[in-house]
Amino acid sequence: MTLNDCAPKKNGDPNGWVVKDPKGTRDVVVLFDGIGESSATPFPGTHFSELESRKKADQ
Numbered sequence: 001m002t003l004n005d006c007a008p009k010k011n012g013d014p015n016g017w018v019v020k021d022p023k024g025t026r027d028v029v030v031l032f033d034g035i036g037e038s039s040a041t042p043f044p045g046t047h048f049s050e051l052e053s054r055k056k057a058d059q
Contacts, residue, residue: 008027018030
């Protein structure tokens with residue numbers, strides 16, 4: 001085995017995360033699949049919650 005051998009290995013992707021790109025020419029890894037989560041309010045104790053309170057103070 002060499003470090004520059006990028007050939008797919010048998011059973012090397014049991015989760016099915018390696019798929020063909022939309023053009024079907026390269027293998028790519030799926031980093032996100034599905035609907036993301038969002039929140040109407042920032043997570044407490046984070047930088048974003050501080051920004052929200054500053055924004056309210058400026059109004």
